[in-house]
Amino acid sequence: MIANYGYQDGTGEYYIAIDTAHCAECPVDHACVKACPQQMFEIVEDDYGDSMSWIKEEHRCLLIDDCASCKKVSDHTGLPCVVACTAGAIEHSW
């Protein structure tokens, strides 16, 4: 499952997509949880019983602000969560 957490508003679309199929078989023990300086990730059991990482509810409508410290104006590469996820399950839309 591709789970998109985030929102769209007048300024743009801000989504973090998590591929839960890759996430469920995480080879690095959900390193995204520790990698995120804002502690936005959390391990939960999804509706079908698989363990997966998701974005905590309190961050979902604040991504543009909460991710700002990791996003330099000119360079969005090397995001801690994306780098930590060696399975390539995490993508940012902006």
Add this chain to the structure above:
Amino acid sequence: MSMLENDKDYWRWQESCWIDERRDWRTARIVSAGIDIGSVSSQAVVCVDGELYGYHSMRTGGSSPDSARKVIDALLARSGMAIENLHYLVGTGYGRINIPFAHKTLTEIACHARGANYMAGPSVRTLLDMGGQDCKVIRCDERGKVERFLMNDKCAAGTGRGMEVIADLLKIPVVELGERSFAIDAEPPAVSSICVVFARSEALGLIKAGYTKNKVIAAYCQAMAERVVSLIKRIGVEQEFFITGGIAKNSGVVKRIERLLGVESIHTKYDSQIAGALGAALFGHTLMQKQTKES
């Protein structure tokens, strides 16, 4: 003068209750229920042996536990059941964590997909749920299992509550907005604002600029359609396409979405607002089956 001319409740939509009199819950092996506590409306659904038996839909009150109790009690009273007759109850929706008598809670994403699969059949692949204060786009497989989803609950524009605000502003019953949006000489451009508060101001400006009420409604329906279509396109449309939630009853928005996507949505005999609660009840049936096998 319309009956509502002097009332303030132009936003009010019809609460509903339905029981399948052909089925008898007393002879069923498994009676399961689902309760969907949304931000604007709440629904309770009872299934007998995995088939829809009845539902009740009403406005959500100030307290999720009270709303849950009220909606399930109304349905049980109509069917002659007591809550003890329910073998398994699943809670879902915005207020799901506050349903004290639920055996399990599941997200509305999974429940809507499962409910849509029952309502519109296994060919449904793309589901749009236009709720009271959020909008969800879900892609699912032939069993109603979620493959990808996207949700937007940042603001009320593009949701049922946004439509209620426009109904109140224009003093037109919310159930008439869809049809009236087509009683225009030419399709106006969409209102530009993405925020319901600013859209309200913009609608007032259009009235002052000489727009008829119907034309303002058309501009608002178009804006809502454009907004959700951009969400749908992010996920991608695969047919069949199905719309649930209160806005699915608004032809002005539905037809404009279909026009923008170039895809027609499936129409069913079921109330579009029960998808989440129905999915929850169907999950309840499966979970009870599993529990019975294990014991």
